[in-house]
Amino acid sequence: MNKVPLTVKGAEKLRAELEELKSVVRPRIVASIATARAHGDLKENAEYHAAKEQQSFAEGRISEIEGKLSNAQIIDITKVDANGKVVFGATVEIEDIESERKVTYQIVGEDEANIKEGRISIGSPIARALIGKEVEDVVTVKAPGGNVDYEIISIEYI
Template structure:
């Protein structure tokens, strides 16, 4: 079983979702299934089939989260450091074409969210920046063409 790097914050989010599914969603769906059964013939009972479908989704998500938590290797970015980009780094870059400044943090696969500036460790931009230093330029091929970024700052928080 391969370990997957994750920040402490990302790990807490996985645990919180798992707890919610087990303590809230699972009991609610069990009650919904029981209530739907009381309506009689299950073959034409849309409420029952909908509840069973939801139960299947919840149980699948619980199994997925338990696997992710079991494989998680928690890495605390604030305990890292250095002057090169690695997992957990918060990187300030400038788009060399548009002069737009952007901030990204390199995080684990499970916590990536581009809208929040959280790049997966395996994302093309992350892979291009790993090992680079302030002042280095990286070029990334995207579906819209090639983009060049200069690294302005690297921090670990």
């Protein structure tokens, strides 16, 4: 399986979720199953079935996170020599040339992307257009509504 890029913060967030699932959620579900079993007949016991469903979801998420972390290539952007170019993990301020609207995005892994928080996936059209470019370069992004030209205003590696 290919290595999946992940920022240091993204890896920390996944590890924290994994720890929460293993140390808090899993024991709570086991206790719920034990309580439901004590109520008797399991065939018609809605509490038992709900707890088993929660357990299945939690165990699936634990496996998913462990898999992601084992295949992750954790990139610390503060230690990357980018030579002024846009790279994975960089925070880039761009300006739409036509509307003069400025936006700032950090380029992150698929699992970390959240447009509301200004984090876009490395696989997104904007990120793909920005990778390898420098300040003052103009990039054209193919958007559903047509091509959009952006100028790179600044690049930060934080």
